[in-house]
Amino acid sequence: MLVDSLVLANIHPSVLPAISGLNVVGQRQAAGIVETWSVAACISAADRAVKAANVTLVRVHMAFGIGGKCYMVVAGDIADVDNAVTVASDSAGEKGLLVHRAVIPRPHDALWQQLMEG
Numbered sequence: 001m002l003v004d005s006l007v008l009a010n011i012h013p014s015v016l017p018a019i020s021g022l023n024v025v026g027q028r029q030a031a032g033i034v035e036t037w038s039v040a041a042c043i044s045a046a047d048r049a050v051k052a053a054n055v056t057l058v059r060v061h062m063a064f065g066i067g068g069k070c071y072m073v074v075a076g077d078i079a080d081v082d083n084a085v086t087v088a089s090d091s092a093g094e095k096g097l098l099v100h101r102a103v104i105p106r107p108h109d110a111l112w113q114q115l116m117e118g
Helices: 015-020 039-052 078-094 109-117
Strands: 030-036 056-062 070-076 098-104
Touching: 015 039, 015 056, 030 039, 030 078, 030 109, 039 056, 039 070, 039 078, 070 078, 070 109, 078 098
Parallel strands: none
Antiparallel strands: 030 070, 030 098, 056 070
């Protein structure tokens, strides 16, 4: 059964590196996380988020083995991260595929390292 599908004609250049690994972030900043019920919804949400806000798309993680869920991590100034998370959440929410969202203004060093290193 097909849960979701996606065609992106003009994908943001940071999305593919975020899927295959990590986009590097230099200093600790605010972090935003959006979790979705499908990989397609997460990729679409990530694309919209980085086009709408001045953030770094750190990664898009496809969580194999737990029903096809996916999450994305963005980093940047708090206002930009909040905007990106809102845009991504709205994108996934339009299809009823939003699981959860979080904005962390000042992540603890250990959490920051975990988010940045995978």
